[in-house]
Amino acid sequence: MRMWQRLTALAVGAALLTVTACGGGSDDDGDTSAGSGDGAGAGESTGGTFSVGIDEPDFLIPGRAQGAFDEMHALFSGLVKFGDQSEPQLLHAESIESDDNVVWTIAVKPDWTFHDGTPVTAQSYADAWNATAYGPNAWANNAQLSNVVGWDELNPAEGTPATDALSGVEVVDENTLRVTLKAADSQFPYKLGQPGWYPLPEVAFEDFDAFNEAPVGNGPFQIDGSWEHDVALSVTRYEDYQGPRPNADGITFRIYSDTTTAYTDAIGGAVDIVSVPQEKYKQVTTDFPDSYVAFNAIRLDWLGFPLWDPRFQDPRVRQAVSMSIDRDAVNEAIFGGLYTPATSYHGPSAPGGGTEGMCGEFCEFDPDRAKELLAEAGGWEGPMEIWFPGGVGYDQTFEALANQIRQNLGIEEVTTKSQPGFVQFLDALRNQQATGPFRGGWGSLYPSMQSLLTSVFSTNGDGREGGGSYANPEVDALITQADAAPSLEEATDLYKAAEQRIIEDFPIVPLFYAKYVYAHSSNVSNVIIGFDQVELNEVVVN
Amino acid sequence: MSDPTSAITTAEPGPAGPPAADGVPPPSPAKSSTLLGDAWHELRRRPLFVVASLLVIVLLVMAVAPQLFAGWFGNGDPRVCDLSRSIEGPASGHPFGFDKQGCDVYANVVHGARASISVGVLVTALTLVLSLVLGSLAGFFGRVVDAIVSRFADVFFGFPFLLGALVVLTAFEARSIWVVALVLAMFRWPSMTRVMRSSVIQVRDMDYVRASVGLGGGKLWLLRRHVLPNAMTPIMVMVTLDIGTVIVVESTLTFLGVGLQAPAISWGLQLSNASTDFAAAPHLLIFPSLFLSLTVLSFIVLGDLIRDALDPRLR
Numbered sequence: 001m002r003m004w005q006r007l008t009a010l011a012v013g014a015a016l017l018t019v020t021a022c023g024g025g026s027d028d029d030g031d032t033s034a035g036s037g038d039g040a041g042a043g044e045s046t047g048g049t050f051s052v053g054i055d056e057p058d059f060l061i062p063g064r065a066q067g068a069f070d071e072m073h074a075l076f077s078g079l080v081k082f083g084d085q086s087e088p089q090l091l092h093a094e095s096i097e098s099d100d101n102v103v104w105t106i107a108v109k110p111d112w113t114f115h116d117g118t119p120v121t122a123q124s125y126a127d128a129w130n131a132t133a134y135g136p137n138a139w140a141n142n143a144q145l146s147n148v149v150g151w152d153e154l155n156p157a158e159g160t161p162a163t164d165a166l167s168g169v170e171v172v173d174e175n176t177l178r179v180t181l182k183a184a185d186s187q188f189p190y191k192l193g194q195p196g197w198y199p200l201p202e203v204a205f206e207d208f209d210a211f212n213e214a215p216v217g218n219g220p221f222q223i224d225g226s227w228e229h230d231v232a233l234s235v236t237r238y239e240d241y242q243g244p245r246p247n248a249d250g251i252t253f254r255i256y257s258d259t260t261t262a263y264t265d266a267i268g269g270a271v272d273i274v275s276v277p278q279e280k281y282k283q284v285t286t287d288f289p290d291s292y293v294a295f296n297a298i299r300l301d302w303l304g305f306p307l308w309d310p311r312f313q314d315p316r317v318r319q320a321v322s323m324s325i326d327r328d329a330v331n332e333a334i335f336g337g338l339y340t341p342a343t344s345y346h347g348p349s350a351p352g353g354g355t356e357g358m359c360g361e362f363c364e365f366d367p368d369r370a371k372e373l374l375a376e377a378g379g380w381e382g383p384m385e386i387w388f389p390g391g392v393g394y395d396q397t398f399e400a401l402a403n404q405i406r407q408n409l410g411i412e413e414v415t416t417k418s419q420p421g422f423v424q425f426l427d428a429l430r431n432q433q434a435t436g437p438f439r440g441g442w443g444s445l446y447p448s449m450q451s452l453l454t455s456v457f458s459t460n461g462d463g464r465e466g467g468g469s470y471a472n473p474e475v476d477a478l479i480t481q482a483d484a485a486p487s488l489e490e491a492t493d494l495y496k497a498a499e500q501r502i503i504e505d506f507p508i509v510p511l512f513y514a515k516y517v518y519a520h521s522s523n524v525s526n527v528i529i530g531f532d533q534v535e536l537n538e539v540v541v542n
Numbered sequence: 543m544s545d546p547t548s549a550i551t552t553a554e555p556g557p558a559g560p561p562a563a564d565g566v567p568p569p570s571p572a573k574s575s576t577l578l579g580d581a582w583h584e585l586r587r588r589p590l591f592v593v594a595s596l597l598v599i600v601l602l603v604m605a606v607a608p609q610l611f612a613g614w615f616g617n618g619d620p621r622v623c624d625l626s627r628s629i630e631g632p633a634s635g636h637p638f639g640f641d642k643q644g645c646d647v648y649a650n651v652v653h654g655a656r657a658s659i660s661v662g663v664l665v666t667a668l669t670l671v672l673s674l675v676l677g678s679l680a681g682f683f684g685r686v687v688d689a690i691v692s693r694f695a696d697v698f699f700g701f702p703f704l705l706g707a708l709v710v711l712t713a714f715e716a717r718s719i720w721v722v723a724l725v726l727a728m729f730r731w732p733s734m735t736r737v738m739r740s741s742v743i744q745v746r747d748m749d750y751v752r753a754s755v756g757l758g759g760g761k762l763w764l765l766r767r768h769v770l771p772n773a774m775t776p777i778m779v780m781v782t783l784d785i786g787t788v789i790v791v792e793s794t795l796t797f798l799g800v801g802l803q804a805p806a807i808s809w810g811l812q813l814s815n816a817s818t819d820f821a822a823a824p825h826l827l828i829f830p831s832l833f834l835s836l837t838v839l840s841f842i843v844l845g846d847l848i849r850d851a852l853d854p855r856l857r
Contacts, residue, residue, distance in 0.1 A: 260818070279818045286821065326625065333628035333644065396642055396815065399804060403623045403643055415805050 048541025049250040050524045052534060053262035053274035055392070056230055056255050058423060060215045061208060062195035063132030064139040067422070069533045071253050072195055074235050075217035077243055079106065079125075079192040084295065084530035086351055086447040088189050091243055092120065092199075092218070094175070096192065101184040101484065106177040106192075112242045114201040115222035122177045124218075128200035130154075130165045131208075143455075143462035144196030147483075149180045184484035186491055190446035193532070220246045220537055230255055246537040247526075258391045263287075263519070272524045273534055276517040277393025282336040288519040294338060295516040295529035297443050298347035300452065301339070303386075303401065303509040304440035307468040308432050315506040316377035319362045321437065322509040323370035324408035327363075330400050331512065338517060342510035345499050350449045351488060355499055359510060362503075367408040374409055383413035385436035389425035390418035394439065401511075405437075429465040440466040440508055443516065447531060449495040453479055457502050470507040581851035591847045597840040604652060605659040612652040620649040620807055629823035638829045641812070642819055647826065650807055651833050657808035658837065661723050662789040666781050668727035669734050673777065674770075676731070677738025681773075682746055682765050692739070695732035703729050704791060711800040722801055726788060734780055741773040748772075775852050782845030786838040793834055809834045 057068035062076050073081075079096065080088035090096070094107040112120040131137060133145040135155035145151055149168025154161045168180035181188065191197065199218060204211040214226035220243060221235035236250040256262040259277040266274040267287055276284050276292065284292045303321065305312040312318065327341030340348065343363045348354035361369070374380060384405065388398045398416045406414035417436070419425035428434050442463055444451035455463040458479055459471045475498050482494030518534065520527045525542055528535040585591045604611050612618035616635045623645035631639045638647035680691035698706075706729045714721050745751065751768050759767075795801035796810025797817075804811060809830040816826035 282819065282822065329625035333625045333642065395804070396818070400625060400643055402805075403621075403645075404625070406621070407623065413805075 046247045046540050047249050049252065050248055050272040050539060050541050051252040051254050052536075053256050053259075053266065053271045054233075054253045055259065055422075056257070057227075057233075059140075059212055060227060061139075061200070061204070061212050062198035063128060063141050063200075064137075064208075064212075065195060066140045066426075069195075070536065071233055071235075072198075072219075073532050073534075074219055074221040074251060074253075074536050075215050075223060076195075076198045076219045077112075077217075077241075078195070078198045079108070080189060082193055082446060082531035083535055084528060088193060088446070093192070096189045098188070101186045101188065101486075102181050104179045104181070104188055105172075106179065108175050108177070109242065110175055112218060113240055114218050115216045115238055116201060116203060117240075118201055118203075120199055120201075120218045121174050122171045123174075124199035124201060125177055125197075126165075126169050126171050127202075127205065128198060129169055129196075131200065131205070132196050133166050134161065134164055136160055139196075141194065141196030141462065143460055144191065144194045146460045147181050147183060147185055149182055151182070183480050185450075186485060186488075187446075187448045187450045187483060190448045190450070193446050220244070221251060224250065228255075230257070244537050247540045248536075251536060259393050266519055266521055269521050269523065271521070273518060273520045273527060273539070276519050278335065279393045279396045281334065281338050281517065284517065284519055285336070291522065291527075292517065292519040293527055293529045295518075297514060297516045297531070298350055298447055298452070299443040299514040299516070300342060300345065300347055300441065300510055301512045301514045302342070302440040303437045303511060304429075304466055304468045305437055305507065305509075306432065306434045307470060307507060309435065311380075312437075312468075314377040316373045317380070318506050318509060320370045320374035320377065320409060321405055322359075322362050322506075323364065323366045323373065325401060325404045325509070325511070326365040326408070327511060328365070330397070330404065334397050334400050335512075339512040339514050342512050345503055345508070345510055346449055346452055346495075347444065347513050350444075351447060351492070355496055358496075358499060359503055362506065363510060370409055380409070380411050383415060384411055385415050385417045387417050387419065387425065387428065387434045387436060387438035389420075389422045389439065391421050394418075398439065426465065429468075432469070437509070441514065442466065443514075445531065449492065449499070450479070450483060453495060453498055453502075457498075457507070467507055470502075470505070472501070472505060475501050578852075581848070584851045585847060588847060590843060594840050594843040594847065597836065598844055601655055601659060601837050601840065605656040608653045608656060612649045615648060617646045618649050620645060620653045622646070629819060629826065631823075631825055639823075639825045641826055642815060642823070647812075647829055650812060651809070651829050653807045654809045654812060654830060655833065655837070657719060657802055657806055658789045658792060658810070658834065660719050661726070661792040661802075662785040662841070664719070664723035665726045665730060665788045665792075666784045668723065669730045669784070670777070670781050672727070672731040673734035673738045674774075677735040677777075678742045678765060678770060678773065680735070681739040681742025682761075682769060684743075688739070691735065695735050698729060699732040699736075701729060704794065707791070707795060708798065708800055711795060717801065717803055719802065719806070722792060722795070726791060730784070730788070734777060734784075737780060738773070738777050741776050742769055745769050745773045779845060779849040779852060782848055783842055784845075786841035786845065789834070789838050789841070 052070055054070060055067070057065060057071055059065040060068060060071060060075065062072050065072060077092050079091060079093035081091045082088060092108050092112055094109050096104060096106050098104040108120070108122060108125070114120055129145060132139050132141055133148065133151050133154045135142070142155070145166070148166050150166040153163055154166065170178040172178050185191070201216050203216055214223050220238060220241045222238040224234040224236050227233050232255055233253040234250065237246055237248070254262070254271050259275065260279065262271060262274045263277055263280050265271045280287070305318055307313065331337055331339050331341055342359070344355040344358035346355050348356050386398055386402050388394045395416070395418065402414040402416050405411060419428055429438060442452045442456050455461045456467040457464070457470055458476050464470065478494055478498035478501060482491045482498060485491035485494055516529050516533065518527065518529050523542055524539050526538050526540040528538050609618060612620070615637055623643045625644040627640045627644045628642050629640060633639065636646050636648065638651060641647050641650065676691050680688040707725050710725050710728070711717060711722065746769060751764065754764055754768055792801055793808070793810035793813065796808055797814045799814065801810055802808045812830040813827065816823070816830070820827040
């Protein structure tokens with residue numbers, strides 16, 4: 001669900017298509033030290049500092065944080081990264097290999113150090129993974145490790161676990177790890193980009209809460225002082241970093257309680273890079289004519305349903321809602337046409353091809369058929385409430401959706417109900433308090449169909465509350481088979497079969513293939529948005 | 543005009559008590575020699591008063607029965623929205639154009655009158671009742687009663703009106719017209735209570751009141767029969783002025799996101815929604831603010847004229 005927050009940030013993109021720099025030319029000319037790099041070769045940095053507008057993170061420990069992607073990528077580095085590429089790029093990993101997709105051997109590059117000077121070793125990874133997977137810690141990214149042998153023992157249904165280490169993770173030597181999975185997974189290298197797979201230094205284990213205030217990471221930037229809650233987070237370049245060298249000397253992450261305020265500040269030049277709130281999509285071309293970036297994320301926005309509520313259990317009700325929404329009209333009126341109306345349960349540009357059209361007639365706008373379906377399902381009594389998180393610019397979007405449902409489905413009263421923020425909103429879903437359709441969205445952290453399908457629709461998914469806690473053993477089985485498939489084609493076919501099976505149950509109403517939209521001031525250039533959100537290392541301060 | 547205290551301070555030192563005999567111009571017709579009667583005669587002749595009160599009456603009718611006005615151009619339902627016409631300008635049948643959701647702006651503005659005027663009237667009615675009771679008790683009985691009421695009022699007076707309301711309203715998850723009105727009234731009563739109290743104190747010491755005491759009149763009877771009617775003038779003036787102020791404050795709070803909430807239809811909400819797109823669609827900002835300004839202006843002009851009429855010293 002961490003994705004959820006990043007949703008706000010909106011930007012993850014489609015795998016294959018790279019950055020669509022809808023905005024101007026200034027973004028394109030700065031490829032000098034891009035991506036691939038080993039730090040030394042990147043030439044000297046251009047210096048300077050810039051600021052990024054963020055919302056208040058919940059935690060900064062990677063295994064524990066639900067959002068905070070930009071901050072985390074500054075402070076920590078994982079084994080792989082994506083940037084705007086669709087294949088995992090080795091970052092700290094030297095190699096990631098397996099013969100059978102079950103037992104994986106990971107070699108890490110030597111000589112990397114944490115910001116306190118201690119080396120980053122295989123043990124740093126193993127310790128961090130054990131802490132994340134340890135059930136009683138209740139860290140948000142726990143489920144990212146659920147396919148590792150030993151995870152079940154660390155997360156017993158009740159009681160405390162008898163052990164505190166994953167039996168499937170073995171430290172072979174200082175720079176080598178061996179990971180044994182419960183079931184074969186060809187997508188495992190992709191998964192390693194997720195924050196649940198980041199390392200932690202020894203000092204972290206003394207006191208997690210103290211560490212969280214001023215994390216000692218292994219990333220390109222080290223924290224300057226400590227995290228000033230609700231104000232800012234400053235980082236400076238870590239000179240001993242062994243990865244690609246950042247251009248800037250430092251970054252200030254400014255914390256905003258409302259993304260619209262951040263956007264206004266960016267217009268005034270008070271903050272350099274912000275994610276654009278949805279309600280500003282129509283304005284962004286005028287406000288930032290040459291400096292906005294929309295990345296074609298693999299990201300689906302949808303309307304979820306409280307599947308535990310008897311009123312929503314008939315799939316025909318959900319299909320009726322789906323057919324009552326004129327996605328094109330909403331896209332034009334609210335997003336200025338930046339999004340693409342969704343016609344399936346997965347973004348269009350995953351490796352192996354998209355699944356557009358799989359949803360069929362149920363994703364087409366047809367108010368008459370929608371009313372028929374609703375009538376067949378027994379009609380609708382009373383008001384319908386649509387839930388969404390406030391403070392992140394969603395108000396107009398959900399007002400438009402509510403109007404569509406009300407008018408096209410003939411329901412007397414469809415209202416919107418906003419929660420104070422993402423944390424409260426997700427709590428309401430997790431505790432099954434939501435009483436009506438709600439905002440759902442998933443930006444795939446890595447460009448594989450596995451990310452969305454597993455996280456949202458599988459029984460162990462880390463974002464399953466966003467799908468109304470949908471679970472179906474047949475779907476689980478198909479996903480597991482797909483994970484184990486030897487080739488990408490076979491895997492894709494099986495993932496598609498899983499998606500098809502989910503669509504038959506119709507747990508959610510897919511709305512849009514979304515983008516991550518960012519805007520930046522004239523103070524910075526070469527702003528690249530990718531799966532890891534802002535590529536902070538690449539940003540050049542003018 | 544969002545600074546409510548200015549209205550208060552100007553009113554406070556204002557008129558109090560019954561007119562001294564020498565200040566009153568000789569009443570022309572013998573029949574109307576009361577204060578209110580004089581005032582009415584005076585007001586009727588002022589064209590500004592006629593215009594302002596007509597506007598207020600129209601707005602009140604609009605608040606009670608918006609459908610009477612909304613349907614004039616054939617699209618009277620504020621909730622019929624066509625997204626494909628989002629932020630289009632005025633068109634036939636839609637004199638004020640469309641908002642971002644494609645709803646008719648004219649119908650929405652007309653329906654918005656109810657929320658704003660309801661809050662204005664509710665808040666002033668609540669504060670009027672509170673300050674009448676508390677102010678006259680404090681002023682008339684003095685001592686302990688006065689001390690308690692005045693100190694209590696001081697506590698609330700200590701909060702800046704807007705800031706206090708902002709903080710308290712944030713604590714409410716669902717904010718209806720009633721919640722907003724109650725919170726505003728909570729921060730509004732102390733100033734009026736003070737005015738009421740000082741005006742009662744003034745009247746209390748008048749000779750005719752003392753004479754009544756001498757004749758054995760009961761305290762509550764005295765208060766009701768002799769003090770209240772003669773002490774009410776300043777507060778009535780304040781009330782009329784206050785409606786306008788409160789309407790502005792309600793819109794301000796709603797604009798800031800802590801007042802009324804969608805799906806309520808209110809001018810504050812319309813302005814708040816318009817703020818994201820006003821560069822592309824200025825009409826979304828202009829029409830609700832036009833109605834808002836007109837309403838506030840009408841109430842304040844009305845209050846101002848009434849004050850002039852009731853204050854003999856200004857004649």
